[in-house]
Amino acid sequence: MTENFGLPSDEEAPLTRSLTLMGTGTSVGVPMIACDCAVCTSSDPRDQRTRTGVAIRNGDRRFLIDAGPELRLQLVKARIKQIEGVLFTHAHADHIMGLDDLRIFGFRQPDPIPLYCERVVEVGIRRTFSYAFSDDDSLHSRPRLVFRTIDESPFELAGLTVQPIRLLHGRLDVLGFRIGDVAFCTDASAIPDRSWPLLENLRVLILGAIRDEPHPTHFNIPQALEVIERCRPRQTYLTHISHSLPYTDTNSRLPDGVDLAYDGLTIPLDELSVE
Template sequence: MQAEIVILGSGTSMGVPTLGCDCRVCTSPDPRDARLRPSIAIQWPDHCVLIDTGPDFRVQVLRERIRHIDAVFYTHAHADHILGLDDLRPLSFGRPDKIPLYADNKTGEVLERVFDYTFSPDSPYPNKARVELHRIEGTEEAIIAGASFQRIPVQHGRIEIAGFRFGSAAYLTDMSSISDESIALLSGVEIVILDALRKEPHPSHANLPEALAWAEKIGARQAWFTHMSHDLPHEETNRELPPNMRLAYDGLRIPFEL
């Protein structure tokens, strides 16, 4: 079925503009240089699935006029990927079931601790988000409204986190390396979205040269880069890239087959 990936945010944990910075990207008039914290939505008729709910979640959902969410998948428990969870509240009210959230054990434990007032059965909070946490480990899949979402293990520095494959596309944010076994799970993807923090090396994120190499190895028809710092000016960087590889930007919509 036809679907779209919506780039809700393409920035780093600090976002762009970065607080206290007056560099040429943070002060750029190009709206594609303004990057909220990293997240995507996958939309197909009458359905919407999110990957991560960062601190900018409310603004992103208002911008894209998202009014219904079928499920949320979490890549890992860092602040820039989870802190918007509480803003699921109004989207969870008035529906017959709870919004399912999918996370691995470590991420789930952090969610339950940080949002204790949401998940604790003893919570006295009457207006907590109506959500239900499900564990997803290894290379397990979850089916949402007939669409399969498969967990793809990747490395984020010293920790394993989750990427996800859905149909002919995959989302691999915060990735510093990926095993051959995980690359095999991406066989046949047409669209891949990859971490590309900056040009210089980083201990827990792919830099742009590394992201280009991973994109080549994965072999997707199109590669889009995300989780970008203020070291990568949008237009200037795109001129240096192969024609099938581009920097993503907030609000970008990418059609694909789900």
């Protein structure tokens, strides 16, 4: 590991610009249900991987990327008390099923929580969480949410410029996001030609790499290394990791400048170290 990153909380960390990987596991998480393999029973906390979740900090402002099934636990662990929105890469269950846990933020602020996503993702979220967007009277609490449609054009959020990056997840169009010289690209199996320039001159690339063996909708380790060789970031962290990749053993065979990510890994968005 080339830098000493920690998990800053809203209460304890200095006000910095950072990206925290709250979850780094595949759609089934690690430990996986009913599995007794070496990784699922590992005592190394870096082998315990919740589903995808990212928290972006810009001083005292926050937003998230994706809202996976463990979102409540991730937010409690990071002690995040306020957000200005959520970006979505796509509408698969492991990226949206924590949506209802956004209710607490809507209770504490006057305006609904903005959800930044493509129109097709909005359709999927509305279908899955129909109760949240119903006009029917109800005595039950609902998350207060509002959609903000995005495409591949850059936009501003919490004082930061966010550049969407088109990726392919099997046959599905999904988005990655670049903020400054840090890019988050999970759940990808191919990168369209027009997206490669957006991956140039990166200090940190966070890239999905599910396992060693080929997969129909995700990069495996060899394919991820090919991407890294082409765009040449200074440091790469592999995410969306299955239980077939033990943290310590896998890192020992990865090239310099490439490491497995782990839940709680925090990466500065400026060229500064985290205190």
